[in-house]
Amino acid sequence: MAHYLDIRRQLENGELSLTGLVEQYATACHEQKELNAFLEVFESEASARAFDTEKKLRQGRAGRLAGMVLGLKDNICYKDHVASAGSKMLRQFVSLYHATVVEKLLAEDAIIIGRQNCDEFAMGGSNENSAYGPVHNPLDGNLVPGGSSGGSAAAVAAGLCMASLGSDTGGSIRQPAAFCGMVGLKPTYGRVSRYGLIAYGSSLDQIGPITRTVDDAALILEVIAGEDAYDSTVSQQPTPSYSQLLTPAKKYRIAVLREALDHPSLDPAIRKRIDSVAEILKSEGYVVDPVSFPMLDYTVPAYYILATAEASSNLSRYDGVHYGYRSPSADSLDALYRNSRSEGFGAEVKRRIMTGAFVLSSGYYDAYYTQAQKVRRLVRNRIMDIFNQYDFILMPSTPTTAFRIGEIQDPVAMYLQDIYTVLANLAGIPAISVPAGVHPNGMPIGIQLHARPFDEANMLAMAKHITDKMAI
Numbered sequence: 001m002a003h004y005l006d007i008r009r010q011l012e013n014g015e016l017s018l019t020g021l022v023e024q025y026a027t028a029c030h031e032q033k034e035l036n037a038f039l040e041v042f043e044s045e046a047s048a049r050a051f052d053t054e055k056k057l058r059q060g061r062a063g064r065l066a067g068m069v070l071g072l073k074d075n076i077c078y079k080d081h082v083a084s085a086g087s088k089m090l091r092q093f094v095s096l097y098h099a100t101v102v103e104k105l106l107a108e109d110a111i112i113i114g115r116q117n118c119d120e121f122a123m124g125g126s127n128e129n130s131a132y133g134p135v136h137n138p139l140d141g142n143l144v145p146g147g148s149s150g151g152s153a154a155a156v157a158a159g160l161c162m163a164s165l166g167s168d169t170g171g172s173i174r175q176p177a178a179f180c181g182m183v184g185l186k187p188t189y190g191r192v193s194r195y196g197l198i199a200y201g202s203s204l205d206q207i208g209p210i211t212r213t214v215d216d217a218a219l220i221l222e223v224i225a226g227e228d229a230y231d232s233t234v235s236q237q238p239t240p241s242y243s244q245l246l247t248p249a250k251k252y253r254i255a256v257l258r259e260a261l262d263h264p265s266l267d268p269a270i271r272k273r274i275d276s277v278a279e280i281l282k283s284e285g286y287v288v289d290p291v292s293f294p295m296l297d298y299t300v301p302a303y304y305i306l307a308t309a310e311a312s313s314n315l316s317r318y319d320g321v322h323y324g325y326r327s328p329s330a331d332s333l334d335a336l337y338r339n340s341r342s343e344g345f346g347a348e349v350k351r352r353i354m355t356g357a358f359v360l361s362s363g364y365y366d367a368y369y370t371q372a373q374k375v376r377r378l379v380r381n382r383i384m385d386i387f388n389q390y391d392f393i394l395m396p397s398t399p400t401t402a403f404r405i406g407e408i409q410d411p412v413a414m415y416l417q418d419i420y421t422v423l424a425n426l427a428g429i430p431a432i433s434v435p436a437g438v439h440p441n442g443m444p445i446g447i448q449l450h451a452r453p454f455d456e457a458n459m460l461a462m463a464k465h466i467t468d469k470m471a472i
Contacts, residue, residue, distance in 0.1 A: 003213045004068050004162050011057055011067045018057070018067050018111075022050040025069050025113055029160045035136050037145075037155040039074055040082065041114040053109045063108030065223060070105065071116045071164040073152050076207065077196035078102050078112060085198045086118045086130040086148075089318050089325045089344035099196020100231065101165060101207050101224040108223050113161050117151030120346045121315065122167055122200045124148045125175055125417045126408070129348045134405055137180060139443060143402040146176030152210050153180040163211040163220060167197055169204045170303050171397075171421025174433035177210050178397035178446025181435045183467070184210050185217045185460075188453045189428035190235040192221075193228035201310040202233075204303075204425040214434065214464040218242035221456060237454055245457045246464045252391040254281065255291040260420060263296065265399040269439050274396055274447060277436060280469055288394070291386055296419065298375050303422040304415055305359050305372035311349075312356025318344065351411065380427040387452045392462060396420050397433040397446030420448065430456045432463045436470050 010016035026043040046069070056062040072078055075085040077095035079102075084090040098106070105112065119129040127135040127150025135150040137143040138158035145154040149166030153176035156164050166173045168186040177184025185208045192207045199205060209220040219242070226239040256278060261271055278288045320326040320340025327339035345353070359368035386393060397420060408414045424431035429450055436447040447466070451459035 003211070004216045004219070007162070008067050018050045018054045019047060021067070022046050022069060022111060022113065025161055028158070029114065032138070032158055032160060034141070035138055035154055035158055036117055036133050037135055037151040037158065037160060038071065038114045039084070039117050039132055039151070042081070042112060046111050046113045049111045053111065056109060063110075064219065065105060066109035068110045069113050069162045070110050071114050071152060071155050071161045072102070072112055073149050073164065073166045074115045074118050075122055075167055075198040076102065076165055077198070078115070081115065083115070083198060084131075085122065086120045086132060087344070087346065087349070088131045090198075091131070091325065093324060095196075097196065100193035100228045102196065104224050105165075116149075116155055116164060119148035119150070120349050121198065121311070122148040122169055122172055123311070123348050123352050125171070125414055126403075126405075127151060127176070128405060129346055131346055136405070137402050139180065140402070142404055143443070144179065144405050146179035146402065148172040149210060150176045153177050153182050153184070156180070156182050156210050156212060163209055163216055165207060165220075165224070166210050167200075167205055167207050168425065169201045170307060170425050171418045173208050173210060174397050174421050174431060174446070174448060175417065177433045178435075178444065179402035181444030182210050182212060183214055183217050183435070183463070184208070184433045185221060186424055186431050187221060187225065187456060188235075188430045189425075190233050191225050191430070191454065191456065193231040193234045195228055195230035199314040201307040202314060203310060204307055206425075214432075214460055214467055215243065215246065217432070218246060218460045221460075235454065240457045242457055242460055246461050248461045248465050249458060251285045251287070252458070252462060253287040253289075253389065254392045254394050255289055255386050255390040256394050257293040257296065258290045259293050259296040260395040261290075263399070263419065265416060265419060266396060267400045267439070270396050270399070270401075270445050273436050273445050274394065277447060277466060277470075278394065289390070291390070293382060293386070295375070295379055295382060299379060299422050299426060300415055300419055302372040302375040302379070303418065303426055304355070305368050306376065308352045308356035309360050309369050310356070312353045312360065315349070315353055320344070348411070376426050379423065383423070383427045383429065383450075391451070392459065393450040395448050395450070397448045401439045401441060401443035401445065424450055429453055430459055432459060434463050434467045436466070
């Protein structure tokens with residue numbers, strides 16, 4: 001299916017019916033249920049919104065996203081709809097309010113077609129940790145789609161919706177986008193409100209789009225970014241018109257992290273693709289230099305200490321008393337807490353809660369949590385030093401292409417899949433993964449651009465230029 005800008009033109013010209021389009025997407029969702037990308041399809045509600053939006057289009061008063069059919073990751077709140085975060089713990093939780101990003105989407109006449117499967121509480125890199133079963137990669141059903149926003153990426157890649165909103169704590173938008181051949185954007189920390197996002201790691205989480213094109217990602221960011229009275233961490237900086245700024249302003253200077261390309265975990269074919277992209281850009285007059293970043297191997301350990309510490313705090317509210325799953329087999333308050341959490345959480349979530357509790361515990365706090373915060377500061381300082389000389393950092397999105405469902409059983413090996421993505425979250429900078437060709441195994445390769453804080457406009461322009469070149 002075409003991307004949004006083409007569809008919008010057809011809707012405005014009367015060549016396409018919006019109600020018919022929504023019906024087409026809903027039918028596709030049902031026909032491809034085996035992907036397990038959607039947990040719920042809001043078919044009748046989406047059709048009603050499409051009918052109303054079609055009238056607005058005819059009257060010339062439709063919003064910027066009129067006709068955009070989106071899916072929501074299951075950890076983003078949509079009033080009067082279930083938001084379970086892929087967990088048994090919240091299986092029956094119905095949100096009482098809209099996330100700010102949802103309010104902004106609806107205000108611009110976007111149509112939300114359903115909620116999408118994800119790793120439980122966004123904890124995972126393969127979408128195998130959902131309480132509702134794994135999501136399958138639409139390009140090869142035996143492979144994972146990536147995680148934790150795997151349902152969101154798979155749905156866009158399979159043509160079940162035009163775009164999705166996911167969340168990215170350590171790569172959970174960019175990694176599945178890379179595995180499914182889509183565009184995945186993680187904005188600067190604070191660029192987009194987190195109000196209404198079920199928290200995993202509050203200093204790392206950020207909501208962003210998964211789309212087919214950079215143009216669509218830019219337009220969605222333009223709508224969902226900006227200040228919000230409900231989120232004290234969101235930036236007051238004005239939101240640029242990203243969708244109108246997609247031409248590179250100059251011949252940029254681009255750094256390629258030497259340690260990223262030389263890392264033993266990197267697939268040689270992905271390394272070759274990065275090299276070829278660098279050569280193309282050099283031939284056009286861009287400066288592309290190798291730059292040293294000796295802290296790469298420290299980023300994953302630091303990230304998992306900080307993320308699990310924050311998770312253990314954020315998930316302490318799910319205790320069987322306030323809301324969420326309550327064990328029926330408890331004969332005391334202590335048993336209620338213990339049984340509800342033991343039965344309500346999956347294995348990976350329990351592993352991360354316990355890890356977080358350990359690194360925050362007396363006697364270990366300074367040895368782990370404090371040291372990880374120091375590493376985080378050193379990482380950001382080094383990245384900002386690089387940005388004093390260069391406009392962007394270019395690196396792989398993932399060390400491999402999509403792997404088989406069930407292939408990686410060792411949790412540490414799974415965590416190391418995040419080696420190229422956690423950097424942006426630790427440093428609080430924006431990053432985007434774009435498709436850059438096909439691996440000899442037939443699966444898509446993703447490459448990443450990182451930019452200075454709040455420089456999404458130039459990053460999106462450069463990303464569009466790269467994807468245009470890759471399409472030639």
